[in-house]
Amino acid sequence: MADHWSNCITHFDEDVGTFIAEYFAQTDRIAFVFGGAGFDPRATHVSRTLAGVMGNRLHGLFVREERGDNNPVLVNAAEANERNLSATVPNSDVVRVDIFEDDKAPVGGVRVSERLRQLQLPEGVTDVILDMSALSNSISFPAAQILLSRVKQLSGVSFHILVASDPDLDDRIVGEPSERAQAIRGYQRKLAGIKNAATIWLPHLAPGRDRVLEKVRSSLGDIHKICPVLPFPATNPRRADDLLAEYYQQVFQEWGVDGRDLLYVSERNPLDSYRSISTLRTRHFKTVADYYEPELVLTPIGSKVMAAGAMMAAIRHNIAVQYVEALRFEVVGGAPAVQTAKGPQRLAHVWLEGPIYDGYYA
């Protein structure tokens, strides 16, 4: 399956706008977009751009993540985004998804899966778009699997991932971690085999997430190797160095990471992250499979673009994704500004599946 993923069609920044303007302007295109309707200022960008080209041919389902304890400033921002999305995409619904159960167990993935199970895609749909810009990974990852499987059941339908990315904003949105680390729904670890497991954990490093990573680390038990993932190349070329300085104690002292095990992936191109993880997996499996049960576990936090690449690798290779749900969010340095006309710093588009690849194996 999906061997074209390493080389699939991608667009970045202004080219995304051009692609949308040319491709989605075709009048026979009917699209369905699944995205977030939260406080994140990037929530509306993709849908607004699509709706500007497609009008009523765009349908949507937007998720408002409910965490119970919310900062009123962020709630107001979410309300505004919800209103904007409903106005911009009239053929759309906004669903509220409880992220926690009454015992504080994270259930967002389960709830969104239940909702998507009942989803009726619009008649004659040609394109399904996952807009990861303003969705938590616990929502976007299961949604990607379900939407992708729906697309594969239909013929002639394309599946796109779009991310309006702003690495600085990603760094500033900090969640208060909940108590437990767990697998994202649909990305659980595989069953233990007869042989002992040799697990490599790939945590993405992002500012101020040390507690999150510690919780995940504790939940994983016996780990063969830890390969922290760092953004490079990045908009701020010092970002990886800054992260290493911030995490020095945790990464090198507590986890005992070897400096040669750091994994650098592009902050701009999700395929770089996908390819790096895929290559690592192939080599790890080849090396230890005779003696151990090889396993990879991903923990993408921070950059949405890097998370998109990790998600692709997780789907493609059936890799577990372990995370800690956020009880509530705060934005370091104040509430996010309303989306400016200029839009987010970066845009990325991955054309993951569709009839365009029919000739790939020919």
Added chain:
Amino acid sequence: MNPFLRRATEYLRDTSQFLQITSPEPLSVFIGKHERRNDLLDVPVRIVGSPGTGKTMLASMVEYRTLEAVLLEQNNPNYRELTAAYNDARFADGDVPRVAAVRLPMESEYRDFWELPYEGAVKTKLMLALIQARAVIGLYRNLTANNRRDVADIGVTTRPEAYAQVEQIGGTRSLDQLSRAREVESAVYAIGSSLIPPTLEDIPQAANAPYQPFEAIQEFSIDWDGEPIALRPLVILDDVHTLHPDQLAALLRALARREMRIGRWMMMRMDSLSPHDILRSSDEDFGPGLKVERDYIDIYMQNVAHRRIERRRFRSMAEDMADRYLKFVPSLRDRGVDSFGATLLRRAPSFGIVNLRELKALINRDQKVLEITDGRRQQLTNIVSEYVANAKARDLTEEIRLAMLRVLMHRHAGRVSGVNLSLFDDPDPVVEVKAKPDIVDAAKVHLHHLFSRPLHYGLEDLCDASSENAELFLQLAGTLVDKLEAKVIRRQTAELTAQQQQEVLTQKAAEIVEKWSFPYARRVKSLIEEMGRRCVENSMLPNAPLGGGATSFGILEEELVQLLRTEKELLSVLKYAVAYGALTAVRNYGQGGKKWCLFELSGVVRLAYGLDLGRGSFLECKVAEIEAASEGVA
């Protein structure tokens, strides 16, 4: 790499390394010396402790693979203590194993069953099937882990009356049982982890068919030195608090069935207990039909009932543990540093001439303000000198003596304040002031806050500040080891002065409190901030009415009982504060003819706020005040 800063469970991969850092003390204390140690394999046992109290270490220590590795290495002198602990706890008889234990971490996937779109009974059945299948697989994996036998070599004795269950588990042959367990595990796991679960009718037969190995299996038999021996199976479910409360209740009910011959232990954090349980308000039973002590046994890993003994026990365990960890720090090992305690100097810190001059000036000012005559001051000085001469403590240096004098002066002034004075009178109080150990404590706290004289130093203080929590101890000790390593690398002595210890510990403690991230952590932090502030205020009263100062808040028992009858959120705040070691609750503390519930600040909070590590001194308080403090509006 600093071995103190690695979680103990990270050592689990390498059995010999794990055993080198493991202290057998918890096994002896909590299991070996338990008054019902003979029943611990017959009824379900709940082992309850805060994070870091060593639940997982205890479970890993008794797992069969570890037990066997130790018993086979009787020539290794390091393993003798552990073997003795196994014998105390009835896990071994001499060097022959008697129990085959397996630890099953209860990861979130078990909780996920509660979200499946089925009735409660179906969800519980699926969860139980997965637990039992994994327990069987885990038991066989443990019995074969050290490559001493194959699965086929393991004999199984089933309960004679459990014909039906034996058939469900694949028969009496070990290989068949293992294969059936794998089949059940795979089928049930697929349902629990699916993004789109099957409808009830579509649940595969492998997952739906009855499967009850806990009711069927009685014993395993293996070959040991050419002789057949019987092993009693024990399944330890680690971290059951991750389950939904209803799921946990259903699990306990299922495990309380009397037909089961497999031992069933459940390790849990306090989170999953009710505020009643956490505050030890009564012998509240776990749901209808189950009675503690009759249907299940509770073991608390922090024993509030015998705290003095507990503190002593923890000190010896912590010292033992620290010395074991120290062997893994090459720079210190190469310098022959093998005793952690010896590196933490207990010598009284140097106070300095300038500070001494300022302290004397302060006392002179106080003398003037309090209108104490030179003759009375001399008498109080003599009381202090006499006390110091007879005291066992060797650290009663000049500044301590002066600070004690200051406290006595203020106490004296308080006692004569009601007496009518004429200009030249120096009346005697009805009761003369005395120098006592609590005045020494007060003097140390005062000097700490007024002159930054170290208050917390030495191994005993470090242990006491860890509130009987091994992980916390290692975290604090780890930062001291970092500092020690830095000194050694700079070719200085492998010792930390009191000042250096205090600096490191205060900073680390504040960092730990700042990083609390458990539920209601924000409100707990608000509460602690207010409590800490008021305790410091009390500790700094010059007459030291509570000796070393308040370190707790006391609510009248009747007020607490009333609170427990409500649904107030404050109960959750207190529950998590106690469950995560921010506070310790001491019930029915008698003072002044009344019964109190004390909420003691934990050791790490006291480090951060510069409070005494003693116990029992408290500020009286109302529930409403605590509630306001937790909301940050006090």
